[in-house]
Amino acid sequence: MKISICSYPRLHFSLIDLSADGYRMYGGVGMAISAFPIALTFEPSQTTDLSVLKLFRFNDIEIKTLEELARSVMHTRSLKRGIRLISSSPITRNYGLGTSTRIALSLVEALLILNEEVATMESILRLSGRGGASGIGAHTYFHGGACLDIGRRRDGQGFASSEARGPSSDRPLVVGVTAVPDWPLQILLPRLPAVSPEIENAYFSTATPLSKEAVHEAAYVSLFGVFGGIASSDYPVFCRALNRLQALPWKRGEISLHGDELLKIIQYANENGADAVAMSSFGPTLACFGAVREAGLGVIVEKQQIINTRPRNAGREISLA
Numbered sequence: 001m002k003i004s005i006c007s008y009p010r011l012h013f014s015l016i017d018l019s020a021d022g023y024r025m026y027g028g029v030g031m032a033i034s035a036f037p038i039a040l041t042f043e044p045s046q047t048t049d050l051s052v053l054k055l056f057r058f059n060d061i062e063i064k065t066l067e068e069l070a071r072s073v074m075h076t077r078s079l080k081r082g083i084r085l086i087s088s089s090p091i092t093r094n095y096g097l098g099t100s101t102r103i104a105l106s107l108v109e110a111l112l113i114l115n116e117e118v119a120t121m122e123s124i125l126r127l128s129g130r131g132g133a134s135g136i137g138a139h140t141y142f143h144g145g146a147c148l149d150i151g152r153r154r155d156g157q158g159f160a161s162s163e164a165r166g167p168s169s170d171r172p173l174v175v176g177v178t179a180v181p182d183w184p185l186q187i188l189l190p191r192l193p194a195v196s197p198e199i200e201n202a203y204f205s206t207a208t209p210l211s212k213e214a215v216h217e218a219a220y221v222s223l224f225g226v227f228g229g230i231a232s233s234d235y236p237v238f239c240r241a242l243n244r245l246q247a248l249p250w251k252r253g254e255i256s257l258h259g260d261e262l263l264k265i266i267q268y269a270n271e272n273g274a275d276a277v278a279m280s281s282f283g284p285t286l287a288c289f290g291a292v293r294e295a296g297l298g299v300i301v302e303k304q305q306i307i308n309t310r311p312r313n314a315g316r317e318i319s320l321a
Contacts, residue, residue: 135172
């Protein structure tokens with residue numbers, strides 16, 4: 001038996017509560033999109049082999065980490081079959097689209113199904129260890145659409161990325177889920193270097209805690225503006241709120257990590273047809289709602305990729321053969 005799982009990216013518009021003494025920590029708002037699907041095909045194996053990922057610039061350490069995840073799941077659930085990745089569609093990574101989460105969830109889900117185990121959302125998330133800081137990617141993997149999460153309980157630790165925090169028994173709590181209207185959307189992939197994990201964690205260390213005022217505005221804009229605009233199909237409110245969210249301290253700082261080149265692209269998009277522009281996670285992917293005139297973009301950043309897409313209101317697709 002073979003299993004193929006096709007998953008779709010998420011746009012993560014911003015984290016919310018990064019204050020020193022708030023009720024909870026993290027929280028966020030985001031949505032799934034249809035562009036850049038990843039189709040992974042697995043088969044049972046006596047050993048665990050994900051070496052196909054070398055074709056997509058995964059290094060030995062990254063592959064070993066995923067293989068160790070699979071072996072950990074096998075040990076925890078006393079599974080008899082290992083897993084081998086036999087093929088993959090092109091993988092767009094290091095752009096802030098949640099690729100690592102999608103691959104890890106697909107791996108765990110495929111491993112459980114190939115061993116004829118019940119694979120629930122809860123068990124897959126627990127075994128994968130993903131979603132330590134945000135519940136957006138984990139939720140959209142299964143269901144698509146837009147969601148709002150209110151973070152996780154405070155644990156006395158400082159703020160860090162999901163990868164740096166590692167597995168946790170307490171995951172973010174998703175409190176709002178809704179379908180996204182069929183709004184026009186362009187994804188811009190600037191050919192800019194990705195923010196390294198070291199720089200990400202340094203930013204968490206230096207930019208937090210945020211002031212209560214900054215957190216309160218982020219929460220209001222995320223709930224009443226971004227999520228509320230989606231849920232009520234109010235495009236003007238959504239766009240106004242999304243633009244405001246990008247200008248708040250946390251997101252403004254994330255964008256600044258990419259320097260003046262990304263700021264020039266954002267400015268061009270805002271001045272040439274975009275109703276709202278948002279960077280996903282640590283970027284550099286930009287989501288542009290509305291139709292951006294593309295003629296001048298190549299002058300700003302050479303060889304960037306521009307994709308016309310739509311929001312996605314369904315989760316991953318699974319097929320067995």
